[in-house]
Amino acid sequence: MRFSEYFYLAFTSLKEKRGRAIGAIIGVTIAVLALSLALGIGESFQKTFVEQLQRTIAANSIIVTGGYTGGFSDADIAYFKRIPGVKDAFGLATTTGVTITSSGEQPVTLVAIDPQRLPDFLGVSDMRQVVAEGSTQPSGLGVLVSYNLWSDPNTGQRILDVGSPLVVRIKSKSIQLVVSGLMVQSSSMMGGSVGHMSGAAYIYMDPSTYFTYVSNTRNYAAVIILVGDLSRLDQITKEVRAVAPPGSNIISAASMVSQFTALVGALETFIGLVSAVGMGVTALWIFDSTTISVVQRTKEIGILKALGYTSLDVLIIFLLEAIIISAIGIVIGLSLALILSMFVKIPMFTLQIGLTLTPSVVALSSLLPLFMNALAAYIPSRRGASLNPVEALRYE
Amino acid sequence: MSEIIILEHVSKIYNSASGPVIAVNDVSMSVRQGEFFAIVGPSGSGKTTMLHLIGGLDRPTSGKIIVAGREISSLRSDESLSRYRNEIVGFVFQMFYLVPRLKVIENVELPLIKKGIPRDERRKMALEALRMVGLESAALKYPTQLSGGEQQRVAIARAIVGRPRILLADEPTGNLDARNSQVIMDVFRKLNQEYGITIVMVTHNLELIWYCDRVARMQSGSLVDIYTPDTYDQLIVSFVKKV
Numbered sequence: 037m038r039f040s041e042y043f044y045l046a047f048t049s050l051k052e053k054r055g056r057a058i059g060a061i062i063g064v065t066i067a068v069l070a071l072s073l074a075l076g077i078g079e080s081f082q083k084t085f086v087e088q089l090q091r092t093i094a095a096n097s098i099i100v101t102g103g104y105t106g107g108f109s110d111a112d113i114a115y116f117k118r119i120p121g122v123k124d125a126f127g128l129a130t131t132t133g134v135t136i137t138s139s140g141e142q143p144v145t146l147v148a149i150d151p152q153r154l155p156d157f158l159g160v161s162d163m164r165q166v167v168a169e170g171s172t173q174p175s176g177l178g179v180l181v182s183y184n185l186w187s188d189p190n191t192g193q194r195i196l197d198v199g200s201p202l203v204v205r206i207k208s209k210s211i212q213l214v215v216s217g218l219m220v221q222s223s224s225m226m227g228g229s230v231g232h233m234s235g236a237a238y239i240y241m242d243p244s245t246y247f248t249y250v251s252n253t254r255n256y257a258a259v260i261i262l263v264g265d266l267s268r269l270d271q272i273t274k275e276v277r278a279v280a281p282p283g284s285n286i287i288s289a290a291s292m293v294s295q296f297t298a299l300v301g302a303l304e305t306f307i308g309l310v311s312a313v314g315m316g317v318t319a320l321w322i323f324d325s326t327t328i329s330v331v332q333r334t335k336e337i338g339i340l341k342a343l344g345y346t347s348l349d350v351l352i353i354f355l356l357e358a359i360i361i362s363a364i365g366i367v368i369g370l371s372l373a374l375i376l377s378m379f380v381k382i383p384m385f386t387l388q389i390g391l392t393l394t395p396s397v398v399a400l401s402s403l404l405p406l407f408m409n410a411l412a413a414y415i416p417s418r419r420g421a422s423l424n425p426v427e428a429l430r431y432e
Numbered sequence: 433m434s435e436i437i438i439l440e441h442v443s444k445i446y447n448s449a450s451g452p453v454i455a456v457n458d459v460s461m462s463v464r465q466g467e468f469f470a471i472v473g474p475s476g477s478g479k480t481t482m483l484h485l486i487g488g489l490d491r492p493t494s495g496k497i498i499v500a501g502r503e504i505s506s507l508r509s510d511e512s513l514s515r516y517r518n519e520i521v522g523f524v525f526q527m528f529y530l531v532p533r534l535k536v537i538e539n540v541e542l543p544l545i546k547k548g549i550p551r552d553e554r555r556k557m558a559l560e561a562l563r564m565v566g567l568e569s570a571a572l573k574y575p576t577q578l579s580g581g582e583q584q585r586v587a588i589a590r591a592i593v594g595r596p597r598i599l600l601a602d603e604p605t606g607n608l609d610a611r612n613s614q615v616i617m618d619v620f621r622k623l624n625q626e627y628g629i630t631i632v633m634v635t636h637n638l639e640l641i642w643y644c645d646r647v648a649r650m651q652s653g654s655l656v657d658i659y660t661p662d663t664y665d666q667l668i669v670s671f672v673k674k675v
Contacts, residue, residue: 041545052533339529342489343543343590344518347510425489429525 037349046356049329056325057361063318064365064405065372070314072373072401073391074307077382080392082300096123097156098261098273098288100280107255112281116261119275123264126150127256128157129246133206135237138195139188144204144237148246151175157260170198170217174241177249178216185237186218204239211249213241315405318365319412322358326413330354330420337420338428351414351421358413359406366402373401436598436630437463437486442495442505444481444653455481456492457653463646465597468624468631470641472667473650479634480602482650486632487523487600488516500597518546522591526603528583530575536586537562537571543594561593562586564627565619581612588619592629599623601633605640617643638668 050057100108100116108127116125129148134141151173155163163172167180174180179202186196196202200215219240247254263272269290277286330337337350370393377391444456456478463469471479484490485497488504497505500520507513517523522543530539537558544554562568565585575583584604591599601620605613621643623629633644641647641664649656649667659667 037546037548041548045545048533048538335529336531339531340542341514342487342517342523342525342529344514344516344546344594346514349514349546426484429489429529 042349042352042356043360045353046360049333049353050357050360053325053329056328057357060318060321060325060361061365061368063321064362064409065369067311067315067318067405068366068369068401069372069376071308071311071404072370072393072397073376073380074311075304075397075400076373076377076391076393077380077389078300078304078307079394079397080390081303082297083392084389085296085300096263096266096269096289098263098269098276098286099258100261100276101258101285101287102283107257108259108281109256110254113256113259115279116259116276119261119272119279121263121265121268121272123262125259125261126153127243127254128258128260129243129251129255130257131206131250133204135185135202135204135239137185137202139190142185142237144185144239146204146206146239146241146246146250148241148243148250150243153260154240156262166219168218168220170215172217174216174245176242176245177213179213180217180219180240181215182219182236182238183221185239186215202239206250209250213239312404315408318405319408322361322409323412323416326354326358327416329357330416334420334423334428334431337423338425338431341423341425341428347421351417354417354420355410355413358409358417362406362409366405370398370401434465435462436465436467436500437632438496438498439482439486440496440498442482442485442492442497444478444485444490445493454653456485458495459650459653459655460495461648461655461658463630463632466624466628466630467646468620468633468644470633470635470644470647471650472635472638472641472647472671473656474636476652477650478653479636479650481653483600483602483632483634486598487521488513489523514546518543518594520596521598521600522594522596524584524587524591524599524601524604526606528575528580528587528607530583530586530590532575534574535571536567536573536575536578539575539586540590540593542590547594558589558593561589564592564623565589579612580608581615584608584612584616585619588616588623592623592627596629598630598632601631603635604633605635605637613637613640638671641667 110127113125113127116122126149131146133144133146135144149157154173155161158166160166168183171178171180181196181202186194188195196215196218198215198218202213202215204211204213261272261276263269269288273286273288273291277284280286340350341347373391373393377393380391382389439459439461442456442459443454446453446455459482471482473479481490485492485505486499488507492505495505496503499516502516502520504513504516507516531542534542537555540558540561541554544557549557559568559571562571565588567582567585567589570578570582570586575586578586584607588599588604599620604620605616608616617640620631620633624631633640635641641659642661645660647659647664647667649659649670657667
């Protein structure tokens with residue numbers, strides 16, 4: 037017997053019970069859509085964040101923060117530089133204060149970093165990408181200010197210009213700086229967000245000025261270590277951990293990506309399990325529908341067997357009904373997911389998370405419901421197929 | 433005439449909650465090639481079980497059944513029994529058992545689908561079978577659009593479409609009025625006489641025995657006697673006595 041003949045017999049049965057079949061197709065469609073959305077958004081979430089992370093924290097960098105002693109000295113940085121495979125290391129000093137502008141007082145974070153290292157830190161290749169006007173580097177008392185410091189957050193009006201004086205009060209001390217560059221409103225999250233995270237205002241200044249006017253001790257909140265040989269990243273990370281002051285946090289792009297991937301993977305598994313509940317309900321529906329079908333068509337099973345159909349033939353016909361329902365539901369569900377992928381944009385922090393339908397997402401979203409529904413239909417189908425023809429014909 | 437069906441000491445015992453039930457008890461008989469053979473007897477006499485055993489729908493508890501030179505009582509696999517049912521025998525039941533969602537022609541095509549015959553060829557064969565029972569014009573109707581007699585003729589067309597050597601009919605007129613019963617019996621006679629199909633029919637309607645070459649009478653699972661037209665009167669008398 038050819039496959040097309042099995043298909044024909046299964047299809048005629050579905051046509052007869054079209055109400056139940058349509059209900060089951062809707063169930064499969066919802067389950068497939070839910071699963072593909074969960075997996076597709078998870079995939080997009082992971083891809084977007086990893087790309088952003090890799091753009092922001094260079095793959096060849098290790099960031100060391102904290103420590104029980106409250107920071108890092110030049111001597112600590114010198115230690116890091118001596119680790120084999122380390123290309124360079126530089127410190128990052130920060131403090132918080134308040135600025136007074138025409139729109140009132142505003143909390144601000146001062147960040148002191150070597151101007152040559154600023155593009156790496158902000159995750160750009162050229163400072164012109166993040167500077168709207170003025171100088172691209174802080175120098176002397178000249179500083180770069182974030183967008184929400186030179187633009188009124190409520191009205192959007194410009195409140196500072198290049199050359200404007202800027203008074204910053206840090207504890208009891210006031211320092212007068214000069215705005216030398218205005219930074220753009222950025223979408224970056226990590227390093228970039230230090231300057232542009234929504235609601236936070238940042239001032240980037242030269243370290244020598246910072247340690248002259250802001251802090252008397254050369255103490256860095258973080259050290260960024262650049263690795264020359266990426267294949268030794270793990271080994272260098274271990275050595276940095278060994279020489280770093282106690283309590284330091286050591287972060288590398290690779291380890292963050294790995295941790296983030298694991299987190300998203302766990303999240304996807306969780307969402308997938310939630311979707312599996314939906315698929316389970318659909319599978320139960322298929323089980324129920326097939327059981328009813330087998331009971332209602334017991335005599336038909338007897339006739340088919342009397343006409344020479346084997347138990348396997350009967351099993352295939354009933355199983356195919358579930359597979360046809362699943363296949364139609366899968367095609368509709370994935371088509372809807374494809375259409376949604378063109379429009380779905382979920383704002384998260386400053387990023388837009390879309391719906392990415394990779395081959396693995398499509399494969400998992402189609403094969404899993406197909407397998408579950410076939411399994412659900414197999415049990416009653418097997419029971420129907422194994423009926424004795426005489427008993428089936430006598431069934432009332 | 434050669435013997436196409438041979439039963440040798442065939443018994444069938446069912447296990448029920450109240451103990452074993454002997455449905456067929458040590459029956460030995462034969463049916464000749466091209467014969468119109470009937471099995472009569474009261475309800476529960478084992479005649480339908482006999483038909484199921486000959487048709488390979490059930491297996492005997494003991495004894496030997498040889499059909500068309502093949503010992504079917506030794507067939508064990510689902511595959512070999514199914515092939516036997518598909519190629520050697522055709523069934524007609526009292527309740528017609530047509531598939532209501534399929535058109536008449538699609539119902540008739542069912543055994544041919546199993547045989548793997550291509551669509552065009554099987555459509556031709558199905559139309560020919562319908563023509564043999566005089567229902568070619570009803571090919572595209574659904575079974576529910578037909579009368580009981582017409583539905584039984586469709587069931588006969590389905591039984592003969594695969595050109596089986598034996599037609600097994602279980603109370604084929606049991607659900608029909610006198611006029612339709614006669615139409616069905618005329619169709620059987622035509623199939624038997626013109627196309628040489630061997631027919632084994634189970635019935636409790638003694639009016640039908642006049643269509644048959646020989647009649648076996650069963651009682652409580654046992655074969656009582658086999659009658660020919662010359663002795664049908666004795667058969668009728670024995671039935672009347674029982675009643």
